[in-house]
Amino acid sequence: MSSMYALSSPAHYVQGKNAIAELGKHLSAIGTKPLLVADDVVWGIVEKGLTEGFEAASLPVVRVGFGRFATPEAVDALVQAITDGGHDVIVGLGGGSAIDAAKAAGHLAEVRWASVPTAASSDAPTSALSVIYTEEGEFIEYRFFPHNPDLVLIDTQLVAEAPDKFLQAGIGDALATYLEARATDRGQGLTMAGGRPTKSALALARLCWDLLWENSLTALDAVRSKQVTPALEAVVEANTLLSGLGFESGGLAAAHAIHNGLTAAPQTHGLTHGQKVNIGSLTQLVLEGAPTQEIEDFIVFTTRVGLPNTLTEIGLTAEDTAELRAVAEAATVEGETIHNMPFPVTAEDVVAALTSIEQLSRRVRAEHGLPEPVKHIAEH
Numbered sequence: 218m219s220s221m222y223a224l225s226s227p228a229h230y231v232q233g234k235n236a237i238a239e240l241g242k243h244l245s246a247i248g249t250k251p252l253l254v255a256d257d258v259v260w261g262i263v264e265k266g267l268t269e270g271f272e273a274a275s276l277p278v279v280r281v282g283f284g285r286f287a288t289p290e291a292v293d294a295l296v297q298a299i300t301d302g303g304h305d306v307i308v309g310l311g312g313g314s315a316i317d318a319a320k321a322a323g324h325l326a327e328v329r330w331a332s333v334p335t336a337a338s339s340d341a342p343t344s345a346l347s348v349i350y351t352e353e354g355e356f357i358e359y360r361f362f363p364h365n366p367d368l369v370l371i372d373t374q375l376v377a378e379a380p381d382k383f384l385q386a387g388i389g390d391a392l393a394t395y396l397e398a399r400a401t402d403r404g405q406g407l408t409m410a411g412g413r414p415t416k417s418a419l420a421l422a423r424l425c426w427d428l429l430w431e432n433s434l435t436a437l438d439a440v441r442s443k444q445v446t447p448a449l450e451a452v453v454e455a456n457t458l459l460s461g462l463g464f465e466s467g468g469l470a471a472a473h474a475i476h477n478g479l480t481a482a483p484q485t486h487g488l489t490h491g492q493k494v495n496i497g498s499l500t501q502l503v504l505e506g507a508p509t510q511e512i513e514d515f516i517v518f519t520t521r522v523g524l525p526n527t528l529t530e531i532g533l534t535a536e537d538t539a540e541l542r543a544v545a546e547a548a549t550v551e552g553e554t555i556h557n558m559p560f561p562v563t564a565e566d567v568v569a570a571l572t573s574i575e576q577l578s579r580r581v582r583a584e585h586g587l588p589e590p591v592k593h594i595a596e597h
């Protein structure tokens with residue numbers, strides 16, 4: 218066991234309504250020739266808002282498009298674009314994938330990098346690592362970098378105008394943070410920051426959890442009305458900053474390993490990261506033998522948020538034994554974060570816990586008058 222404790226964080230975090238107008242000002246402290254990475258939809262949303270700020274800061278506006286996933290090929294293409302254009306900072310705008318690809322490319326090209334999420338849909342923006350996927354969205358690897366982004370900037374008006382499913386996904390990703398940090402702290406494992414969890418990271422993870430339980434439902438109401446409210450600001454901070462610091466320096470455990478395993482099942486394709494992570498969180502609670510009340514509260518709350526907590530909602534059934542076995546095998550491979558749990562976890566344990574959540578969540582939902590699960594049909 219390492220006796221070192223470690224915490225890493227981005228150099229600068231900016232959040233607020235119309236923050237995108239200040240992107241140029243903040244970027245000018247980092248570089249003189251930024252390369253902006255955004256797909257066409259995201260670019261349509263941000264271009265107008267950032268242009269004036271770039272002009273005021275005397276920064277050129279240069280943007281390249283982006284596909285759907287942070288694949289090794291997408292990363293290499295961005296490295297080429299940085300070299301060809303002589304850029305000194307790369308800025309990932311949009312969802313987690315564009316941001317992950319920008320970070321990985323910035324590292325390889327040895328320039329600085331910034332994250333500008335346009336939705337609070339995952340905790341990818343703040344960390345010093347990227348998750349690399351195949352064209353089909355299957356997990357390949359984590360890539361680690363020697364430092365975090367120089368800047369993370371999130372405009373809460375853009376978050377308020379994004380579809381509510383993005384905020385739901387971010388809540389699913391962020392709810393796992395405390396559960397996984399708590400498990401890592403109880404065990405012997407190391408965090409993505411390369412040490413044992415600090416007390417600070419655990420406190421941030423706990424604050425993330427508390428803010429989500431207090432504000433998620435009202436924040437979703439705000440997004441459905443396209444309005445920035447204090448509840449939305451709190452949930453954006455929880456999903457982006459607190460979950461980011463909390464997962465990186467507090468530790469990942471079973472929930473994200475099970476998410477990674479689920480990406481191998483074609484039935485789950487088309488689901489967001491946070492939706493799959495939520496299945497991982499509930500499965501982790503079952504694996505831990507968490508108190509019944511804690512498990513039931515989690516099912517009730519995540520159903521109200523609109524997150525899946527049954528196999529049905531991720532396109533699987535309890536009878537899909539071969540798929541569940543494959544998910545469990547992938548989740549328990551050597552080096553996966555599931556081995557940060559404070560007890561040994563086998564693929565058999567994961568199959569049992571995962572299979573059990575169908576009946577468990579159906580019963581709890583029925584007892585609370587909550588809707589029955591609707592089957593997810595994978596996109597092809």
Ligand SMILES: [Zn+2]
Pocket residue numbers: 339340390473490494
């Ligand atoms: Zn995550």
